[in-house]
Amino acid sequence: MRAKSGKIHRTRRAKVLKSAKGFRGSRSRLYRTAISAVMKAGQHAYNSRRQHKREIRSLWIMRINAAARENNISYSQLVYKLSKAGVTLDRRSLAELAMNDPSSFQDLVRQIS
Numbered sequence: 001m002r003a004k005s006g007k008i009h010r011t012r013r014a015k016v017l018k019s020a021k022g023f024r025g026s027r028s029r030l031y032r033t034a035i036s037a038v039m040k041a042g043q044h045a046y047n048s049r050r051q052h053k054r055e056i057r058s059l060w061i062m063r064i065n066a067a068a069r070e071n072n073i074s075y076s077q078l079v080y081k082l083s084k085a086g087v088t089l090d091r092r093s094l095a096e097l098a099m100n101d102p103s104s105f106q107d108l109v110r111q112i113s
Helices: 007-019 033-070 073-086 091-100 103-111
Strands: none
Touching: 007 033, 033 073, 033 091, 033 103, 073 103, 091 103
């Protein structure tokens, strides 16, 4: 006879249902539907962690571009001239500089032009 109500069996099911807590309807209550819901949620979480990195980088680029155009230079020209001048600031710090200290960003653009 096969064991169906043992400790391992219960804890495995409880773990899945705990992960499905907050899901709508039967997806949080029924084990069989909860399994697929939890797996799908895990896939979405995995993809979103990677997508988040892309979206943040794109936001930095938009901010740098906006600040660059205020100083009469395009984003691509700015990045090209920065690399040619040997400035090793990454996009994150350039965006931070453009937002929080526009005068320093303007000085940087003047130096490389």
